[in-house]
Amino acid sequence: MNVGDKLRAIRKKHGLSQRELAAKAGLTNGTISLIEKNRTSPSVASLKSLLDAIPISMAEFFTILEEDDSAKVFYRAQELTEISPSHQGGVSLRQLGNAAHHALQVLHETYEPGADTGPEFLSHEGEEAGVVVRGSIEVTVDGAVSLLNAGDGYLFDSRLPHRFRNIGTDPCEIVSACTPPSF
Amino acid sequence: MNVGDKLRAIRKKHGLSQRELAAKAGLTNGTISLIEKNRTSPSVASLKSLLDAIPISMAEFFTILEEDDSAKVFYRAQELTEISPSHQGGVSLRQLGNAAHHALQVLHETYEPGADTGPEFLSHEGEEAGVVVRGSIEVTVDGAVSLLNAGDGYLFDSRLPHRFRNIGTDPCEIVSACTPPSF
DNA sequence: ATATTCCGTTTAATATAATTGTCAATCGCG
DNA sequence: CGCGATTGACAATTATATTAAACGGAATAT
Numbered sequence: 204m205n206v207g208d209k210l211r212a213i214r215k216k217h218g219l220s221q222r223e224l225a226a227k228a229g230l231t232n233g234t235i236s237l238i239e240k241n242r243t244s245p246s247v248a249s250l251k252s253l254l255d256a257i258p259i260s261m262a263e264f265f266t267i268l269e270e271d272d273s274a275k276v277f278y279r280a281q282e283l284t285e286i287s288p289s290h291q292g293g294v295s296l297r298q299l300g301n302a303a304h305h306a307l308q309v310l311h312e313t314y315e316p317g318a319d320t321g322p323e324f325l326s327h328e329g330e331e332a333g334v335v336v337r338g339s340i341e342v343t344v345d346g347a348v349s350l351l352n353a354g355d356g357y358l359f360d361s362r363l364p365h366r367f368r369n370i371g372t373d374p375c376e377i378v379s380a381c382t383p384p385s386f
Numbered sequence: 387m388n389v390g391d392k393l394r395a396i397r398k399k400h401g402l403s404q405r406e407l408a409a410k411a412g413l414t415n416g417t418i419s420l421i422e423k424n425r426t427s428p429s430v431a432s433l434k435s436l437l438d439a440i441p442i443s444m445a446e447f448f449t450i451l452e453e454d455d456s457a458k459v460f461y462r463a464q465e466l467t468e469i470s471p472s473h474q475g476g477v478s479l480r481q482l483g484n485a486a487h488h489a490l491q492v493l494h495e496t497y498e499p500g501a502d503t504g505p506e507f508l509s510h511e512g513e514e515a516g517v518v519v520r521g522s523i524e525v526t527v528d529g530a531v532s533l534l535n536a537g538d539g540y541l542f543d544s545r546l547p548h549r550f551r552n553i554g555t556d557p558c559e560i561v562s563a564c565t566p567p568s569f
Numbered sequence: 570a571t572a573t574t575c576c577g578t579t580t581a582a583t584a585t586a587a588t589t590g591t592c593a594a595t596c597g598c599g
Numbered sequence: 600c601g602c603g604a605t606t607g608a609c610a611a612t613t614a615t616a617t618t619a620a621a622c623g624g625a626a627t628a629t
Contacts, residue, residue: 206430221577234617236578243616244431246586247389262452265444404607417587419608426586429616 207241209268210253214239217257227256272301283311293318293369308384312377314340314369321366332358333379340375341368361385390424392451393436397422400440410439455484466494476501476552491567495560497523497552504549515541516562523558524551544568 214224214235221232221239229252237243238253245253247261254264283297293315298308312333334356341350345363350370359365361381369375397407397418404415404422412435420426421436428436430444437447466480476498481491495516517539524533528546533553542548544564552558 204430204434220575222575231618232577233579233619237616240578244429246427246429246616247387247433248427249617250430251387260452261448262445265448269443269445403605405605414588415607416589416609420586423608429586432587 204268204272205241206245206250206268207239209264209271210235210250211239213257213259213264219257224253224256228252269301294320294367308381310377310379310381312367312379314338314367314375314377316369316372316374318375319366319368329361329381329383329385330358331361331379331381332356333377336376336378338369338373338375339371340377341370342366343368387451387455388424389428389433389451390422392447392454393418393433394422396440396442396447402440407436407439411435452484477503477550491564493560493562493564495550495562497521497550497558497560499552499555499557501558502549502551510544510568512544512564512566512568513541514544514562514564515539516560519559519561521552521556521558522554523560524553525549526551 221235225232295313297311339352343366344359404418408415478496480494518534522535526549
């Protein structure tokens, strides 16, 4: 998200110091320092106090912030965001960029040995495809089963029931794409 | 602001329970309950997690939220928001609505005995006017001084230096208006 | 040179948000 | 009815944001 950099940019554009803004907003300069360095995520109430003091509306702030995010092109490995809740079942799904603002969703997936997306076949609109980068994985799509190794790939209609299982002894990495994004 | 009611409305419109949304967002149902009841102000990070799970962007959320705020017409006494930082010098300025979205700013002001806006005359664009509701107050505008009592009023160009002092023994209440809003 | 002021950062203490575990209420279903 | 499942709410604990105070650097004045 990077609330910090955007807040700093806006504050400077308005010619305010951290202390000046803090006084207007009823917060402290230390708080603003921490927020701007992205060392804390401010409460909505705190952020609103800061923006009111500038002044700029919340809607405006997030509009330009998310525009910036959409314009982002390059992502460091650590910037991919984990979207698999609590790494359920040894599965890691690391998303490139903010899929909510794009038509394309790319994931860097890791399946630990024994990992399994489970038999609950959720089916969503669109297509998805991927290439195995490391290790091997058993993929089931609409009843058809195949063991894919590094370099192999898959491509299917997302509405078909599908399942991924790592039945090998090493972790398996996959780079996949999905359109439109699903959550 | 009322983040809670808006979140609840959106969540229900998408047919999600607190627990379902919590699971998707990686938070807990208890947290959502507290947020929806406006008993806490979520961190930006938490709110983003929730909105991503719905999904809806931050910009969208605050756009419709602040639209609602603008559409608000009636305000209970307790809904007026204090804009005088820490009641400096016994002065309370309670603003009606969110002035950031309107051309008109109305304040319910209270000056304790001895209260003083101070001699630092900040001058901003626009006009301001008010009526004394209770008590009396000494108003100085561009050098001219007058003691106003309940029922009296004032109206002047905001660019003229001005000062309010309660030199009486009782609190003084004023209802004032300003356009455009100043902070 | 040396205070002086203003800036942003950092640290330890405090206030607040988030989690955990539980509760009563509600809704179907047998 | 009576049972299990699901809902939103709440109290106590844990995690995190915020404060208050101090620090060091950079610019300006004495």
